[in-house]
Amino acid sequence: MKRPLVGSFALALFGAGALTGLATSPAAAQEAPAPTQKAQKAKAPSFEGxxxxxxxxxxxxxxxxxxxxxxxxxxxxxxxxxxxxxxxxxxxxxxxxxxxxxxxxxxxxxxxxxxxxxxxxxxxxxxxxxxxxxxxxxxxxxxxxxxxxxxxNAEHPEKGSAITVVSGYWKETYSCQIDDFVHQLKEGGWTQKDSIRYTADCKTKGGTSGSPIVDDATGKVVGVNNTGNEDGEECTMNNPCEVDENGEVTVRKGINYGQQTYLIAPCVGEGNKIDLGREGCELPKP
Missing domain, CATH: 2.40.10 (Thrombin, subunit H)
Structure with missing residues (x-):
């Protein structure tokens, strides 16, 4: 998770991290794919909302x-x-x-x-x-x-989509693409599932935590920015690692991540009230 900030610029405890695994080549880990046609035509969103x-x-x-x-x-x-x-x-x-x-x-x-x-x-x-x-x-x-x-957006986003992370705290935007989806992202004692991995262009930082991830083509929110591997460590705080379906661990130093938000929509009922008992709601329950 990208750490929140305390005061003006002092950094709080929680950082970008998820658990990091066995390191891959840093160059390979951060190499961004060629822009898709969709990404080239996309227009970055504004700060509205x-x-x-x-x-x-x-x-x-x-x-x-x-x-x-x-x-x-x-x-x-x-x-x-x-x-x-x-x-x-x-x-x-x-x-x-x-x-x-x-x-x-x-x-x-x-x-x-x-x-x-x-x-x-x-x-x-x-x-x-x-x-x-x-x-x-x-x-x-x-x-x-x-x-x-x-x-x-109530639907799962697509790999290769052009996205913009829009930070209200910094009044800055970070544009890139969805590089892929991560089976498990681990950091300290926490695990996130089916996380969004950005291409290397989205160099988010502390204070960008909670920023909406906006699909440039539709203008809809497909995720929320939360973490990134800062130091290349393995699965420690501020250093998330990826774990695939076979349990293999990968570390991608300098790469950042977000969490999908389509799962929220089925859990919101009449009057905009959270209802975890609604049909189709798969958010974790107390």
């Missing part, structure tokens, strides 16, 4: 079934929680919160503030996500600030 947290990035997201009068949801990482990282196997639901978020306009300027009423869902098991319910509806945010929420 992204948010800055005190220590991370995030975005105001709506589901395919979200309504204008629903309370807006903010998506970030589980490791960005103010109270600290959830232990492996832990799922947090319906926890009161008054966390504030700075909403950004398309040009990256500050539009204004919204506030959470609760932490609706958070975990670092199988994935690394947090979802906050806010005190503002989507209609409120658009009416007051002229900002539209980002739409969550």
């Amino acid at each position: 992204t948010v800055a947290l005190s220590n991370c990035s995030g975005s105001v997201v709506k589901m395919p079934n979200s309504q204008p009068d629903d309370k807006a949801l903010v998506l970030s990482n589980g490791h960005c929680l103010e109270e600290g990282m959830p232990d492996p196997g832990t799922v947090v639901t319906d926890q009161p919160s008054s966390r504030g978020f700075t909403v950004l306009k398309a040009d990256g300027s500050d539009a204004g503030q919204i506030k959470a009423t609760k932490l609706a869902y958070a975990t670092m098991t199988d994935t690394d996500i947090s979802l906050y319910e806010t005190d503002s509806t989507y209609k409120d945010i658009e009416s007051k600030y002229g900002v539209k929420a980002l739409e969550l």
Whole structure:
């Protein structure tokens, strides 16, 4: 996971890491494939709908079934929680919160503030996500600030797609492609599944945690940025490693990762409420 920041630039404990495995050739690990036709034609998204947290990035997201009068949801990482990282196997639901978020306009300027009423869902098991319910509806945010929420893609993204990681904290973007999907990504005691591996162009850093991964072709959110291997170590904090279906471990120093978000959509019911009992919901449960 890309570490959150404490204060202005001081680095908190949690970093890019997932468990790293037996090292491959660094040159081979970071070599990016030739751009696809789709990637060449893609247009990078704006900052509209992204948010800055005190220590991370995030975005105001709506589901395919979200309504204008629903309370807006903010998506970030589980490791960005103010109270600290959830232990492996832990799922947090319906926890009161008054966390504030700075909403950004398309040009990256500050539009204004919204506030959470609760932490609706958070975990670092199988994935690394947090979802906050806010005190503002989507209609409120658009009416007051002229900002539209980002739409969550309910389908699995495609290898080779052109993507942009949009950081509300740094007001920076990182453009690359989906290099591949990782069976298991391990870091310290945490394991994420079916993670997105970026091509080497996306050189994300601390504070980009929680940034939406936007598909350039559709403008929809397909993932949330969370980690990268900083030092070439094997499966340690800030040094995630890849584990394939046969248990073989690979380390890719300098390569960064995100978690897919299509799994969220089936778990959000009427009124934008998290419902882990809904048919098709496969997010980890308490």
